[in-house]
Amino acid sequence: xxxxxxxxxxxxxxxxxxxxxxxxxxxxxxxxxxxxxxxxxxxxxxxxxxxxxxxxxxxxxxxxxxxxxxxxxxxxxxxxxxxxxxxxxxxxxxxxxxxxxxxxxxxxxxxxxxxx
Amino acid sequence: xxxxxxxxxxxxxxxxxxxxxxxxxxxxxxxxxxxxxxxxxxxxxxxxxxxxxxxxxxxxxxxxxxxxxxxxxxxxxxxxxxxxxxxxxxxxxxxxxxxxxxxxxxx
Numbered sequence: 001x002x003x004x005x006x007x008x009x010x011x012x013x014x015x016x017x018x019x020x021x022x023x024x025x026x027x028x029x030x031x032x033x034x035x036x037x038x039x040x041x042x043x044x045x046x047x048x049x050x051x052x053x054x055x056x057x058x059x060x061x062x063x064x065x066x067x068x069x070x071x072x073x074x075x076x077x078x079x080x081x082x083x084x085x086x087x088x089x090x091x092x093x094x095x096x097x098x099x100x101x102x103x104x105x106x107x108x109x110x111x112x113x114x115x116x
Numbered sequence: 117x118x119x120x121x122x123x124x125x126x127x128x129x130x131x132x133x134x135x136x137x138x139x140x141x142x143x144x145x146x147x148x149x150x151x152x153x154x155x156x157x158x159x160x161x162x163x164x165x166x167x168x169x170x171x172x173x174x175x176x177x178x179x180x181x182x183x184x185x186x187x188x189x190x191x192x193x194x195x196x197x198x199x200x201x202x203x204x205x206x207x208x209x210x211x212x213x214x215x216x217x218x219x220x221x222x223x
Contacts, residue, residue: 045205
């Protein structure tokens, strides 16, 4: 069955960096686009980034453009999100999601806290 | 960008009630509308896709309808397990956006 397991969250100071990983299994990873979606404390869902299966296109929400980079490694079925210049408002649970194209499968999430 | 607006933001209901949540898109998105259920501390769970298709394993008391810019999620008879927050989402393409959520509370 499809499994998505995020890791890499933690506490970081404003201006710092963090790299999230999402280990995918149970499907042909190279055949699907992947998303990152986040949810701030007590807030709603916000789509963050998308990468096509062949990495030909990447898309970002305006608020993270130039700071976050989505990537993937087909050799180990892993999705990444490199987050630089982190801000207080980036504090959230970050979910990795398989593009079906509906968001059928979600990981359990990893918490990123930006705090001084 | 397509804006998704849900109403109401909060809904108080009793077990057995029929519950309806509305979602409006700022432009036509048919049929690329999904509904998700989220409980505290859990990832969202897909309920409905393509506006009215029930995801496998989801109870039949959940149904979706609508087209164009107006969509509805209906729970025909609210069960204790259904108290949660519900989100609509368009997935017609970049940028993917969610409604602000509707919290279904116990009356």
